[in-house]
Structure formats: C-alpha cells, structure tokens
Amino acid sequence: MSLRPPTAPRVDRLGSLLGVTALAALVAMPFVDFKANRIASGAARSLGEALPVTSALTVGAIVAAVAAIAVLVTNARVRLFAAVVGIVVVGLAVAAAADALTPPGNRIVRVSPGIGCWVLLIAIALLGTDALARLRPGPAARVACLALTAAALYAGFAHGTFDNLSVMREYAVNASSFGREARQHVLLALGSLGGAVIVGLPLGILCHRVARLRGAILQILNLIQTIPSIALFGILMVPLGALASAVPLAAALGVSGIGAAPAVVALFLYALLPVVANTTVGLGRVSPGVVDAARGMGLTSRQVLLQIELPLALPVIVTGIRIVLVQNIGLVTIAALIGGGGFGTFVFQGVGQTAIDLVLLGAIPTVALAFSSAVVLDAVVDALNRTTS
C-alpha cells in the first residue's frame, strides 16, 4: 500500500454555482410579493417574514441541504432526488406563505412568488435537468417523468394548495373561460398542424420526386416564414373577410376576416415549411440502394413509398412536426389579438389592465403546453430512431 496524499472532497462547479445562487436567493431576496389589491404596487416579504419561524427554518434547512448536495455529491440520482424534493418544498412554502399572508376570507389581497422564489426555483430546476440529462433516460422514461410531474401538479391544483396565490386568484375569476380558451388554444395549434401535415406531406413527396419544383416550393414557403405573424394575420383579414361576404356558406361555417379562420390559415402557412422541408430531407436521406432493391423485388411505387420510404423518413418528418407544434403553441398566443381566442386572450387582457397575474395565467400554461409537446415528440423521434438505425 502506498500512501496517497489526502484528496479534497470533489466539488462540482455547476452545482456550486447553483447551490450558492439558491442560498443567496433564499437569504437575500424577497420570497413573496404582497399587494393590497390586484393593481397596487407590491411590497417584498422575505421567507422569515412570510412564514412562522419553525416553518421558515425547516424550509431554509431543506434548501441548504439541497445546496450542499449540489456542491458535494456527484451521483446524478441523488442530485435529481434532491432537486425534486427542493422544488416540492419551495412550491409548498410559497403556497403556505400565501395562506399565511392572506387574512381569512379576504379575496382582494394578492400574494405572488417574489424574485427570490423564482431564482430559487430556476436554480433547483437547473440542478434537476442537469441530473436528468446525465442519467440519459430513454424515451419512455422521459414521458413517464413528464406524466408524473403533470399528475403531481394536477393533484396540487385540485387540492387547492395554491388557491391563495395571485395567479390562482386570476384563475378563480376566469375559471369559466379558462377551459374554453385552453381548448381553443389546443384546437388552433393542432388544427393548423393537421392541415399542414395533410398538405405538406404530399408536397414534400412531390419536392423529393421532382427536383425542379423543390427550389421553387421551398423558396415560397421560406418567404412566408419571414412575414411577421401580426402582419400575416392582417394580410389574411382582407381576403377572408371578402370570402365570407361573397360566399354565405363560408360565413355560415365560421369563416370571417377576424377570429379563428385567419389564425388557422396563418398558422397553417407557417407550419408548411418545416413539414415540407423535413419530408423532403427525410425522403432524400433514404439510401438509393434500399429503394432500388425494393423496386427490383417487385414492390409497386405505392408500396415503396408507404412501406419503405415513409417509414425510413419518419424520424425526420416527426422532427418537423415537433418544430411546428412547439412553434404553433407559441404563435397561437398572438391569434388572440384578432379574436382567435386561446391563452393569448388572458395575456392581452392582462397587458391592457397592467395585471401581471393575468398575463401569467395565459403565459404559464402556454409554456407548459409547448414544453410538454416538445418532450413527448422528442421521445417519439428517439423511439423511432432506435428501431431504424
């Protein structure tokens, strides 16, 4: 046995940064904002001011433990577990702070997470995603993680844990329209995506087969992509309005210059480029030898397309669909400007009323929806790639 010099405990650099940031946010930044009413300016409250001493100390101790794990422990599973515990504790603490600061029966005061709470959540979330990335979970495991998170959040909301937080106050006021706008948001995003797939897939196949058309079609779609969304909504108002007044049937079907129709058309146009381009690229990536063998063995051109070319191009095509879906979920927000509905309705109402809580009521579900679709479709692409290459 040789004597080795004593080694210092290994310090994780990213973990140190995140741990120190979390502690600083906890100690030096306001944990919650307290407002006497919806549009009054807020007053900062630290964790100690918001919660009873024992609760505050418990939360502080747990966050300190998470920070210590971030700095000292390299095992990804332990770090992920610490991050999950940290996020749950901070989430419950902010909910408890809202309960403690709200006088019983008072529906007017507003308590929202302060800057310290947000920094804390972001630091711990980064710790968690870093750990998750190091664990390299398979596609099924990632979807399972997402489902578990969604279920936990749903349970929290259903139980009323967060009811005294300002965003949930806005939700309580808008509960009847929230479901409707959510449905409208998803319908607009998926409807335009569906249209883009139905039109874009054959167009992509055409671009793959006829090289001369490829440049022209992709050029036009590129051009559409560069039109700012507000401008495109505006441009579409005129022809759709004219169509509605000229064709009664169109008007009866709900087509008009404003509302959902121009929104769907605009989103559909934006969605075409990723679908067409990825279909073309995906089909072009299929080995010529594979197609030659398929034809040589007597598959009809339809069978070659459906059984060989499309299945092999599928991962790339689904990647295009993922781009479109995430892009659409974001863009639908703008559609509220022309009366298209969706979560954007809350965002623009909130902007108009300088009520930041209402903006968040529209923005947070939009981000969550976009993030979830990205995770699910990434998992699908991953699963497809595993079988074909």
Add this chain to the structure above:
Amino acid sequence: MITVESLTKDYGAARVVDDVSLTVARGTVAVIVGTSGSGKSTLLRMINRLVEPTRGRVLLDGRDTKDTPVHVLRRHIGYAIQGHGLFPHRTVAQNIATVPTLLGWERARIAARVAELLGIFQLEPREYAHKYPHQLSGGQQQRVGVARALAAEPAVLLMDEPFGALDPIIRSKAQDDLREIQRRFGTTVVLVTHDMDEAFRLGDRVAVMSQGRLLQYDRPAVLLTRPADPFVSRLTGTADRALKLLSLVTAGEAAEPGAAEGAAVPAATPLREVLADLVWRGASVAPVVKADGTPGGRLTLAGILARGRAG
C-alpha cells in the same frame, strides 16, 4: 432461359447499351463484365425492367417480359445488389420474407422458407431472424441480401456487383456459396461485375462489354484463347493467361488413365493448384481421387502444361 434480342438504351443523345443480343441457358451462370460506364448494369436492369429499353426485347422462357405487369415480373426474378440494399427498419426474417409476402404466401410457408434459407446461408435462425441489418457484419448482410433474392424460389436471379463491398476473403467464400446454391436450386444467374477473376470463377459464360457494345460472349477458356477484340485480351490480362486457363480446368477433367504414387489430388481441384503443388513437391506426376474416394487416373506435369497452351 433468358433471351436478349437487340437491346438498345439511349439516354438523350448518349447510347448506353448498343444492340446487345445474348442467350443465357437455363440453370447456367452468365457474368457480364466491363469497366464502369460500359453499360453492363443498364443491360442487367433491362432484364427486370428497372430500365425500359429504347429498342429490342427480353424473353424469359420465350415470353416477352413486356407482356407481364412490371411488379409481377419482378416478383418472379430474384434481385441482389451491391451493398445488399436491406431494409434497415425490418428484421432479417422480415427482409427475407419480402417477396413471399408480396406473393401472398401463407405465414407458415413463409416462416419455413425463411428458416430454410437462414440455415443454407449459415445464419442460425434463432440468433439472426430477429436482428436488424445494422446488427450484422458486412458478410452476413450480403448473405441475407442473396437469401432475400432467392426467397420466392425464382428461376432467374439478377445480381449487380453483389460482392463488391466485401473484403477478399469473405468475397471468395461468398462466391463459393453462390456457386453451390446455384447448382442446388438450378437457378439461372446473370451477374454483373468489373472483376475479371470473379467472372472467370463464377461464369459458365462471360459477356465482355465496352462502351455499350457486347464484344464477346463465350466460355471463359475461349475468351482467353481466342479473344475477339484487343479490349477483351486487355481485360482478361495476357501476362498470366496460361495460368488462368489452368485454373478453369479441374483435375478430374484433365486426368489421364493410369496410376501414380504420392499424395492424391481431389478431382475438383483446379489444374493451377495441382501444378503449384507438383512444383512445390518437385514431383512430376500425381494420382487423382474422385469425390467418392475411388481412383480417377493421374496427372503428369507435361499433361498439365499442355492444357495451358494457346489453342
């Protein structure tokens, strides 16, 4: 039997195949050899109509290939290409089952055929049937490619540089396997290659093409002894043609009556190897033994050398 009549293919102003006629007898192997751009692949691809001829026609057992719908025609002609062309998203078993499935065979019959072919190509069915092509070695992929081409028991097999991507040792084994399987099933094979040694090794008849034209179509020995064109002798190589000629004749074919002392030579051995063996041992005569173990005469040094002479 495959009859090619005055096949011509033009791409715009370029004539890729120029008035080629040839016949491949049932159960034999015809090898089309030529440099790249000679039109050999195009000629092959006109047989299963992957390329439609500008002029001329192809008859299979007397029937014009134009009279059969093209996908039906192709399902009855095996097709194997360089780099195997296996479907990467399907398992080995599914790949081999491609044409039987298209033909609507029953599942049990397909499964039995797949297992039989995997066995013939020395791929243990339980281990390989459910693997994906990317999990196999290059030589295994190539064997699956040929097995797939043979799956529906086609009378005719077309092969476009099937062994081009293999290293020399695996290629030589694949060539031996092909010859054995071809004899076993009595398949008529048309194979395209740029490798003259492969052509001589596999072909009952060899067609030499250059710039779209068929220069000579004959038995390998005739190509060596009576080349119809300077290009043919350039392609076959003149420096070692005596030895090439010897490699085309087996000990059994060249044996003379009589007996001899020393180690016996199996009847299937090419004369070239017998000669090398005699030189090595310093012997001038060797006995020949037939496949069934009975004596098959003898070979003398002088007799072997006479076989390597021109004419």
